[in-house]
Amino acid sequence: MAYEYGSSAKGLDFPNPFRVENVFRFIAAAVLIGGGLIAIFQGRSGLYAHIGGWALAPILVGVAMLAAGIQHAAVGLSRLRFFFGRGKPAGLAGELADAQLGELAGAVALKSTIRGGAISVAEPTGALNGLLYSLVRPLIWAPQRIQWVAQRLFRTGLTLAVVLLGLLVSLLGVLGEKDMVWLGLFFFIYAAALLLKPLESGDQASTHLGSAGLIVLVLVAILAPVLVHSISSALPNLGGVDLSGQALLLLVCALASVLVFFVAVLRQMVAPPQTTMACELATISMNAPPNQILVELDREMQRNWIEQIPNRRYARYVPQTPGDNGTFHGELLEETQPMPRDDMRTVSFSHALAEPRYRWLTVLSALGVLYTVIGSIALLLFTHQVTMGEIVPALWKYVCFAGGMFSLALFCLRAGHVLWARFDFVSRMTWVEIDGTFQRSHTAVGAQFTDRVRTEKDIVSVNDMTLRVWVAEVDSVTFGSESERRIVGLRGLTDRASALRQQLENFASDQSSVDMPTSRRDVEKIAALGAMNQLAGRPVAPEALLKAMGGAASTASTSSLGPKPAGFCPACGTAVSSAARFCASCGQSLTGG
Template sequence: MTYEFHAGDSIANDVPNPFKVENLFLALSSIALVAGAISVLLAARAYFQSNEVKLAGVTVMLAVVLFGAATKFLIQALSHIRFYMGIKQPRGLAQELKPTTFGLGNGARGLISTLRDGAIEFPEPKGALNGLLYTLIKPLITSPPPIQVAAVQHFHSLVAMSAILISMIVSYVCVAGSSYEGVVSWFYLPMTGLSILTPFLKQDVEDVSASKVGDSNKMVVTLFGLVVFSVIGPVAIPHYMPAYPIPPMWIAPTLMLVASMVASAMFLASLFSQLDNVEQTSVSCEQTTISMNCHPAQLWTKVSRDFQSQWVRNTPNRAYANVPPGATESDRGSFQGYILEETQPTPFNNMAIGSLSEAFGARHVRWLTALNVWGLLVSVASALTAAAYAPQLGSMAKMDITRAVLVTVALTAAAALAFRISHLLWSRMYFKSRLVCIVVDGTFQDAELSIGNQFTGSVQSRSTLTRVEDATLRVWVTDIVSVAFGKEAKRFIMAMAPADSVAKSTTDGLKEFALSQSSVTVPTNHRDIERAKAVVALDKAISGADASALDAFAIKQSISMQRG
C-alpha cells in the first residue's frame, strides 16, 4: 500500500482523525488488560516456585488471553493514531482506468445505469424479522448496505440472545438443585459462544449485498427451537442421559449473553441515531444532435481538455469508462462512444470528535461513545476477574477452575466484540464529488471534398473526410454525496443533486466544437505560404516567357534562401 502526498491539497492533508475517541478507549482497555495479565503472571510465578506446574499452566493461559486482547487493542489504536488521506483515497466508485487505458472498468455499467435512471439501488429485506425491523425503523431502507447488514445482524442477534436468556432462566427454574442441572447448564455454553460471538468477529463490511441483508425466516425457526428446548429439555434429558456429577455452568454463558446484549443494544441505538436519509436523487441530462466533418473520436480531444480544466484541487479525475467512438474501415456505418469520470472526492462532515466532552455532547455519537465505555468496563472486569481468580486456583476444584477460565474468556470476548462493532460507525466518512457521463452515437460516411478551379486554377485542395450527420449527444451530470466506512473501503452513493448549468455548458461546448471543425486543407506554416507565393510567381514568369523576368526571379529566390 502506498500513500501519494499532494502538497497543494490542503483539504485532504488536513482531514481530522475520526478515530481519536476510539483510540483513547482502546488504549485504556489495553492498559487495564496488561495490568491484569501481569498480576496473573505473578500468580503463575508463585505456582511454578511451589512446583504446581498444571496450575501455573492454567494461569499462563489466562495471561495469554489478556495479553492477546491487549495487543489487539493496542495495535488498532496505534495504527489509527495518525490519519492520512492520499490523492488515490478514497476508493473509486468502480474500477479505475489508467490514463492510457480504454475500455470499461468493473462496475462502470452500474454507475451509468444509476445516472440514466436517476435512482440509487438498495438491497431489499426479506423475512418476518426483517419486515418488523424495517417497519419500526423506516429510514433504514435507504441506508448504506453495510449499515443495513449490521442493523439486521445485530437485531437478529439481539432477538436470539433474548430468547436464549429467557430459555436459560426457564431451564434454571426447572432444573435448579437437581442432578441434571450441570448437564443442562453446559448446553448453553456452546450455544451462546458459537451463535453470538462468531458472526460479529468475522463480519466484513466489504462483503455486502442484498443476500447479506438476507431472509430472517430461519431465525424464527431457531426461536421456536429455543422455546421447545426450554420447555421440554429439562424433563426430556433425564430419560436419555445419565446424571453426570458436574457443577452447573450458568455464570459464563449469562455474562456472555448480558455483555453481548448490552453491546448490540448500544450499537443499534447509535446506528439509529445517525441514519442516512436519501432526500434527492436528481441527475441533469442534456440531449442534442451534432453534425461535423471529422472523425467522431475528435470529440474526445475536446472532452479531455474540458475534464482537465475541471479538476478539483489540481487532482486528476477518476476515469471509470473511456470508449472513444470508432468508425469502421468501411466507407459508411455506425459508431458509439461513452466516457464516465468522477472528480476527486472531497471529504466533509466526517466523525471528527476531538475530546470526550465533545463526544458525549454530540447526539449522533453519544451512544457510540457509550459503547466504547462499555468495552472499557468489560475489559476492566475481565482483568479484575482474572487477577482475583488466579491466586485462588490452588484451592478450587477442576470444574471451578474451568468456570473461572471460561468467565474470563467470556468477558474478554465481549470486550473485543464491543470495540469490533463500534469501529464500523467510527470509520464512517462522507465525500462530495461530481459524476459526468458523455455518450455519443450515430452514423458516418466517407466523402471527398475538392476546392479550387479544376481547369484554370493553380491552387487546389482535396480532402477525404468522415461526414457525421445528426449524431445524438447525451450528457449526464450530477453532484453526489458518497459514504465509505474507512478510506480504503467501498464507497456508496447516498445522494445525487442536479448540475444543470454544467450539463448545458458541456453540451454547448461540444456542439460548437463539432461545428468548428474545418473540412478544407490549406497550408498553415509560414514557409509553406512563402513557397506557394514563389510557385505563383514562377508560374507567371513562365507564362510570360520573359527571360529577364526568369533571371530576376532566380536572383530573388537566391537572396531569399540566403536570408533564410
C-alpha cells in the first residue's frame, strides 16, 4: 500500500501509537536473544565436555530462543515508524472517483444512519452473551471490534475457570502416582491450547463454550480420574514428570491474564454516545437547471476541505432534465478528511499510565514480558543442568513450564496489540438532497419592432423544489490503518446546516432568466454597432466610419471604468464624453474640424 504524503497535511502527523508496546516488544526480544546466546554457549561447553547427543539440546533451545527473539524484534521494528497518510483511514462506505456518479457498497446503510440519527448495533445472541451484556451493560455501545474481543475473552475466561475446577475435582479422585502424571499432562496441554487457539484466527475468534461444551467439561472433571486409571496400565511411564502442579499454576496465571485483558477491554468503552443529527428543510423555486445547486455545493465543499485534502464522496446524483417537463432528483454525500482526536497525539509511558484506556494495556504488555523472562529462566535452568550432566527425566518439567509461560506471554502480547492499534477520528459529514419538478420555457425581453436591443433565452423553471441538508460531526474508530472504520458517535451541527441551507437558497434566488452582456468587450462592440446605426443611410467616407467606431468603443471602454462626462453635443444637446470625437446620437463632429 502506497503512502500518500502532503506537506500541507500537518494535522495528520502524530506520534506512533505503538511506541509503548514496542518498548515491551524490544525488552522481550532482548531477553530471548540473550537467553538464546547463553544456551548456545552452554551447548558448546557440553560439546567440549563430551556429554554426547545431549549437548545438542542446549543448542536447539538456544536457536529456538534466538528465532523467537528475532521475531519479536522484527515486529517492533516494523512498527517503529507509523504512517497515516492522506488516503487513510478507510472510508465509511465505498468511495466514488471524481467524475463518478451513483453510490457504492455501504452508502445506503450510511444514509440510513444519518437520516435516522441513530447508530445500528448488532443484537447479542446466545446464553453467554446474554449473561455478559447483563453484567456489563455499556458494552452494547462499544465498537464492534471491542464487543468481539470481550465476547471471546468472556468465553475463554469461563472455559479456563471450568477447566480449573475440573482439575481440582479430578485430583481428588486420583488413585495412583501414574494416574496423577497423565492427568496433569492432559490438563496442562488443554490449558495451553485454550490460550493459543483464539489467537490463531485473529481477534474475532472465540473459544466456544456452549451447553454441550459445558457438559463435556463437567463429565471430564468427574470421570477423568476413572478413565485415566482404567487405561494407565497401557500408558508408558513418564518417569515421575508430574505436571498437575504446573497445570494448576498455568490455569491460575491464565485466568489472571484474561482478567487483566478484560479490564483493559472495558476501559476502551465510553458513555452512551451522542446520536443527534441536524437537518434543514426548505422549498426553493429558481429559473435555472437544478444541477446548478450541486455546482455551488461542490464549490462550498471544496472551500471547507480539511488540510487541503479532498473530501470522501460516498454518493452523487446529478439532476437530469430531459424533455420539456418532468421530475428530477439529485444528492451529494461527502465526509471531510477524518482527523485524529486530540488525545491521540501524545502516546508516551507517562500518558499511558495516566490514561485509563492505556493503563491496563500497559499492565498486560508488562505481564507478557514477565512471562517471557520466567520462561527463559526455566529454559536456561534446563540447559544448565544438561551441560552439568544432571540428565534425569524430571528435567522435562523445566521445558514444559517454559512452554506454558511462553504461551501466556504470546497471549498477552498479541492480545494487547489488538487494543494498542485503536485510533479515534473526528470528521464532518454533509448530505444534501434535492427533489422536484421542472418545466422548460422560452423568454424574450424587449419589443420586437420598436426596441433596438432584445434578448431571448430558453430556461428551465423549477417550482417548489425540496431541499434537505444534513450536517453532523462524526466520531469514528478503527483498529489499524487498514482495518474497517465504524461510527461511534454523531453530533448534529445545526448552525452549519442552517448556514448551508441559507447559502443554497440565496444562490437559487440569484439565478437570472435574462441574458445581458457582462464583459467589457461586449460593451465596446455594442457601442460601435450603435455608432454605425447613427451613420446608417448617410454618405460617409470609410475613414469617418472607422473613426466613429473607434470613438464609440473608446467611450464604452472608459465608461465601463467610470463615466467622465465633458459636455453636450452642440447640434442635439446629448451628453458626450471628453474622449468622443462624434456625437453618438446625431453623428455631429465634436473636434471642431
